[in-house]
Amino acid sequence: MLHSLNSTNPEQYLMKVLFWGLAYFxxxxxxxxxxxKVHIPKRQIxxxxxxxxxxxxxxxxxxxxxxxxxxxxxxxxxxGLSQYLHISLFFISLTLAYITTYSAIEVDSPSLVIVxxxxxxxxxxxxxxxxxxxxxxxxxxxxxxxxxxxxxMVFIDKEKYRLxxxxxxxxxxxxxxxxxxxxxxxx
Amino acid sequence: MFQDxxxxxxxxxxxxxNVSFQCVSFRYISNLALLKSVFLGFTxxxxxxxxxxxxxxxxxSISSKDSIYILxxxxxxxxxxxYCYFHFINLGETAQRIRIIRELYxxxxxxxxxxxxxxxxxxxxxxxxxxxxxxxGQIIYKEDRYYIGMPIMLLMAKIIxxxxxxxxxxxxxxxxx
Numbered sequence: 001m002l003h004s005l006n007s008t009n010p011e012q013y014l015m016k017v018l019f020w021g022l023a024y025f026x027x028x029x030x031x032x033x034x035x036x037k038v039h040i041p042k043r044q045i046x047x048x049x050x051x052x053x054x055x056x057x058x059x060x061x062x063x064x065x066x067x068x069x070x071x072x073x074x075x076x077x078x079x080g081l082s083q084y085l086h087i088s089l090f091f092i093s094l095t096l097a098y099i100t101t102y103s104a105i106e107v108d109s110p111s112l113v114i115v116x117x118x119x120x121x122x123x124x125x126x127x128x129x130x131x132x133x134x135x136x137x138x139x140x141x142x143x144x145x146x147x148x149x150x151x152x153m154v155f156i157d158k159e160k161y162r163l164x165x166x167x168x169x170x171x172x173x174x175x176x177x178x179x180x181x182x183x184x185x186x187x
Numbered sequence: 188m189f190q191d192x193x194x195x196x197x198x199x200x201x202x203x204x205n206v207s208f209q210c211v212s213f214r215y216i217s218n219l220a221l222l223k224s225v226f227l228g229f230t231x232x233x234x235x236x237x238x239x240x241x242x243x244x245x246x247x248s249i250s251s252k253d254s255i256y257i258l259x260x261x262x263x264x265x266x267x268x269x270y271c272y273f274h275f276i277n278l279g280e281t282a283q284r285i286r287i288i289r290e291l292y293x294x295x296x297x298x299x300x301x302x303x304x305x306x307x308x309x310x311x312x313x314x315x316x317x318x319x320x321x322x323x324g325q326i327i328y329k330e331d332r333y334y335i336g337m338p339i340m341l342l343m344a345k346i347i348x349x350x351x352x353x354x355x356x357x358x359x360x361x362x363x364x
Contacts, residue, residue: 115320144284163291
């Protein structure tokens with residue numbers, strides 16, 4: 001780190017981390033948009049992780065290969081392990097932030113459905129009876145059960161849903177965490 | 188070596204401080220709301236990062252200018268990680284999928300669709316959210332009718348719908364092209 005800072009201009013250090021981190025993030029984002037226009041994958045979060053992390057690894061390897069070939073030409077390339085680590089950490093944090101936001105894009109959250117349904121009724125409002133008829137299990141609950149099957153967290157055995165190992169691990173993370181907070185089941 | 192890594196890893200260290208402080212404060216400070224504990228944890232984690240930067244400034248041969256530049260990158264990284272942690276908490280608090288997984292975890296013999304819906308259904312989901320939306324003024328309930336109150340939630344919903352159109356090419360998961 002110190003070696004990197006002392007051997008390069010500090011503005012360049014920041015610019016390199018920001019530039020390469022953002023450049024690869026934008027590249028991965030556009031790749032994701034293009035793929036999504038052609039075909040939306042069934043397991044979207046898994047596909048997003050593959051696209052973004054794949055872009056980072058290929059991108060950093062390319063930078064490393066190029067810098068070892070043209071090291072003496074003073075190009076705008078990262079130097080030393082710490083700069084590569086800093087770019088990776090910066091990129092991964094942006095990727096994780098996007099993926100967590102993406103879960104709100106992928107499925108309709110109940111609050112979003114509620115607000116948009118009421119907004120569509122306009123200034124005259126929406127009567128409770130019509131509202132209750134629109135908010136059914138077919139819209140709010142059953143699609144989420146199907147998502148769990150698609151994501152391989154749940155499997156069907158003799159018309160009963162059961163957790164897979166992945167589902168059990170996922171449940172345990174939240175159970176332990178919420179016990180730590182002393183919080184209720186949630187939902 | 189530790190000093191070198193501490194600056195690259197300071198967002199991770201900040202996140203660790205954030206999570207620890209949020210958990211402890213929510214558990215042990217009575218009447219502290221979850222959202223407030225999240226903001227508190229984030230602020231304390233950020234202070235941790237500032238302290239690491241000051242440590243580097245005074246003990247290592249790094250100029251104040253260098254420290255500011257690194258702090259900018261680390262602040263963006265830490266904020267992104269803090270945002271992810273906020274979503275993790277939110278998942279446990281409101282996500283339907285997590286709630287269904289927990290119901291299945293508690294039922295060793297598994298559950299049929301009917302049994303899941305007996306434990307957790309649209310009525311429960313809507314009831315909790317309507318109560319929350321009415322309490323914070325986003326929705327107004329008057330004479331058996333619902334109206335949009337404050338436009339913040341509607342604005343957020345519109346932003347998400349716009350993102351759905353850009354990324355997925357549809358307004359809702361129930362739109363079929």
